Amino acid sequence: MTLDNLTSQNGEWLSGSGPQQDIVISSRVRLARNVASYPFMSKANRLQRTELHRLVRENLLQAPSTGAGRTVFYVDMEKTDEIDRQLLVERHLISKQHAAGEGARGVAISNDEALAVMVNEEDHLRMQILRSGLQLREAWQEADKLDDLLQQHLDFAFSQRFGFLTACPTNVGTGLRVSVMLHLPALKLTGDIEKVFRAAKDMHLAVRGLYGEGTEAIGDFYQVSNQTTLGRSEEEILAEFNDVIIPRIIQAELAARQILENERPLALDDRIGRAIGVLKYARLLSSEETLYFLSHLRLGVVMKRVTGLDLPTINSLFLQTQPAHLQRLLGKQLEGDARKSARAEFVRNKVGKNNL
Amino acid sequence: MHLCERCNKPATVHLTEISGGKPHEVHLCDACAQEAGYIQQSHVPINELLNQFLKSHAQMPDVQTQRCPDCGLTWQEFKDTGLLGCGRDYDLFEKQLQGVIERAQHGGTHHTGKTSASSAPGAAPAAEDPVKLRQAEIKRLKKELDIAVKEESYETAARIRDQIKSMEGPS
Numbered sequence: 001m002t003l004d005n006l007t008s009q010n011g012e013w014l015s016g017s018g019p020q021q022d023i024v025i026s027s028r029v030r031l032a033r034n035v036a037s038y039p040f041m042s043k044a045n046r047l048q049r050t051e052l053h054r055l056v057r058e059n060l061l062q063a064p065s066t067g068a069g070r071t072v073f074y075v076d077m078e079k080t081d082e083i084d085r086q087l088l089v090e091r092h093l094i095s096k097q098h099a100a101g102e103g104a105r106g107v108a109i110s111n112d113e114a115l116a117v118m119v120n121e122e123d124h125l126r127m128q129i130l131r132s133g134l135q136l137r138e139a140w141q142e143a144d145k146l147d148d149l150l151q152q153h154l155d156f157a158f159s160q161r162f163g164f165l166t167a168c169p170t171n172v173g174t175g176l177r178v179s180v181m182l183h184l185p186a187l188k189l190t191g192d193i194e195k196v197f198r199a200a201k202d203m204h205l206a207v208r209g210l211y212g213e214g215t216e217a218i219g220d221f222y223q224v225s226n227q228t229t230l231g232r233s234e235e236e237i238l239a240e241f242n243d244v245i246i247p248r249i250i251q252a253e254l255a256a257r258q259i260l261e262n263e264r265p266l267a268l269d270d271r272i273g274r275a276i277g278v279l280k281y282a283r284l285l286s287s288e289e290t291l292y293f294l295s296h297l298r299l300g301v302v303m304k305r306v307t308g309l310d311l312p313t314i315n316s317l318f319l320q321t322q323p324a325h326l327q328r329l330l331g332k333q334l335e336g337d338a339r340k341s342a343r344a345e346f347v348r349n350k351v352g353k354n355n356l
Numbered sequence: 357m358h359l360c361e362r363c364n365k366p367a368t369v370h371l372t373e374i375s376g377g378k379p380h381e382v383h384l385c386d387a388c389a390q391e392a393g394y395i396q397q398s399h400v401p402i403n404e405l406l407n408q409f410l411k412s413h414a415q416m417p418d419v420q421t422q423r424c425p426d427c428g429l430t431w432q433e434f435k436d437t438g439l440l441g442c443g444r445d446y447d448l449f450e451k452q453l454q455g456v457i458e459r460a461q462h463g464g465t466h467h468t469g470k471t472s473a474s475s476a477p478g479a480a481p482a483a484e485d486p487v488k489l490r491q492a493e494i495k496r497l498k499k500e501l502d503i504a505v506k507e508e509s510y511e512t513a514a515r516i517r518d519q520i521k522s523m524e525g526p527s
Contacts, residue, residue: 036443036474037494037524043427043441048524122439144470151473155491157443158475162457163467165443169453170460172446174469204462230457231464 003075003084007328011091011113011130014319016311018133022302023250025181025221025315026132028092029139031147032166032175033125036157040167041120046103049120053104056119059153060108070110077105083333086324092130094118115146122167123175125150134250136178136242140234163230173230178241181210182249185220185299186256189271196249203245204228210291219291219318224249257303272300279351284340290321290347297351309351317350358383362392369394424448425505426498444498494523 013026034040038052057074077085077098085099093116094107105120118126127146129139150156157165163173171177187193200207210221224245226237260268275296278289298314300306319325321343327333334342358367360383367383371394374380384392423430427441431452434440446453458465474492497520504513 034443035491037491039427039442040440042437042439043429147470148473155474155495156472158472159443159446159467160475161466162446163469164472165440165446167439169440169457172457173461173464173467176469228462228464230461230467233469235469 003080003087003328006091006113007087007325010312010316010319013092013113013130013132014312014315015132016315018131018135020134020250021132021311023183023253024134024246025183026092026130027134027136027139028131028177028179028181029129029136029143030177030179031125031127031143031164032123032171032177033127033147033150033154033164034157034166035124036155038124041122041124042167050104052124053106053120056117056125056154057106057108059150060117060119062153070112070115072108072110072115074108075106077101077107078103083324083327087328090319090322090324093128095121095126097121115142117146123171134180134242134246136180136238136246140176140178140238144234170227171229174232174234174237176229176234176237177225178237179223179225180241180246182222182224182246182253183220183295183298184222184249184253185295186260187253188220189268190256190259192252192256196252199248200224200245205245218288219295221291221295257299261303268299268303269305271296272305275300276306276351279347281348282344284337285321285344285347286340287322287343290343291318294318294321313350317347321347360385360388362388422448425501490523494520497523 018024018027035052035055038044038048041049044052061072061074075084075088077094080088082099085094088094088107089096089099091113093109093113095118098105098107098118098121101121103120105118107119108117109115114130116128116130118128127143127150129143129146131139159165164175166172166175184193184196187196197207204227206225206227208223208225210218210223226241228237275293278285278293279297282289294314294317297306297309298311301309301311301314320329323339326339326343326346329346330342358370359365360367363385365385365387368386369382369384369389371382371384372379373382382394384394421430424441424445426444429441429445431449434445434449440446440449454465497516501513501516501520504510504516
């Protein structure tokens with residue numbers, strides 16, 4: 001398995017096959033862990049960093065560590081060029097910080113991309129399980145299992161009072177960050193999205209854009225995640241998310257779609273039609289603009305107002321029109337208008353045949 | 357009404373000085389009394405007072421100059437970066453961290469979730485695993501080091517420290 005294969009395939013999380021896939025793109029569970037007896041990253045010297053990198057990588061590549069018959073390959077960040085690091089960011093397999101970082105660091109990725117473990121990011125290990133649709137419990141079970149397996153070989157920094165110790169106290173305790181990626185175009189169109197944000201804030205949740213911290217909510221994608229990691233068990237955090245918060249947001253989006261369909265069908269079709277118009281006929285497309293119109297097209301597909309396109313195709317378009325993916329797929333580096341033109345052509349070929 | 361002896365404004369400070377066994381009345385306005393050193397400025401802004409208080413507290417050696425013996429982190433460094441240097445900092449700076457953590461965790465103060473494999477009751481270190489064994493040994497030595505430092509047995513402490521260093525180095 002190499003990065004070349006990655007570019008042309010869809011990770012399981014983008015397959016559009018999980019529960020509630022019309023609205024929930026993916027569920028992610030992340031665990032932060034540090035190896036006891038080593039300093040955290042900010043205080044690790046080069047030697048310790050290199051040693052840690054080797055130690056964790058060896059353990060991750062051992063067959064039993066990876067769980068359920070998954071094959072894992074490892075990407076050494078120091079030996080990876082910028083465009084491929086960007087590719088991994090676009091696929092949500094590493095963070096922006098990890099791509100931009102320095103020194104010995106890497107990521108272990110399973111072939112289906114459901115599992116990704118960053119080594120030497122802010123913490124020694126950041127284990128991620130990514131699943132399509134709303135599958136938080138399944139994701140947690142896998143992360144929990146991976147954590148157990150790794151603990152057979154690695155002693156993680158832990159205190160009775162504070163739980164699993166992390167470089168930043170905002171992650172201490174469970175080290176668990178649960179995030180769900182939602183596509184909420186109807187709430188955006190009806191203007192009710194602000195209400196959802198306010199409610200989320202009251203519940204101490206973070207709402208971010210497509211690529212996490214500091215990114216705008218482009219393409220009507222919103223990542224909702226917990227902020228509290230201490231004082232509540234994994235089960236409590238998960239239950240609240242899986243059984244209360246996310247179902248409520250889903251309901252709100254469904255209600256908004258209903259309103260659009262029943263009360264404003266012309267305005268709805270106008271949005272979708274404009275999106276198709278631009279995607280079909282534009283000759284220069286920026287990645288943000290593409291996300292914006294693809295979002296409306298996706299709404300049209302899931303509301304069955306557009307024929308000739310399926311969800312997996314749309315989902316993969318979101319990814320393949322990102323800068324690193326596009327350049328990787330076309331096999332050349334492109335800047336400015338050349339890139340926008342190539343993107344427009346790429347989109348035209350995929351969207352060209354559908355009908356409103 | 358008495359006027360200030362120096363500037364003829366209405367006097368607000370009235371004193372009786374005794375010099376050479378004889379009483380002598382002095383009448384001054386606020387400004388002149390201050391200038392003459394009879395009264396101290398009474399309106400030191402409250403925030404200035406607070407700042408001084410906090411400064412004197414911050415300069416207390418255990419807060420400002422305390423440095424983690426393992427990773428070298430100071431509290432000031434944490435305040436600048438938001439990142440701790442090693443697991444031991446949670447113990448060392450527990451008092452200062454309490455408030456920070458409580459705020460960041462919306463009131464959460466104690467872990468109630470999953471426990472680590474090695475902290476589980478009755479958990480034995482995986483004897484067959486050399487990496488884990490070495491880590492357990494380093495952990496034990498660090499505890500001994502803490503005790504040695506507390507007891508001020510510096511020779512013992514230095515010996516243990518060297519031992520830990522050699523174990524943490526490349527294997």
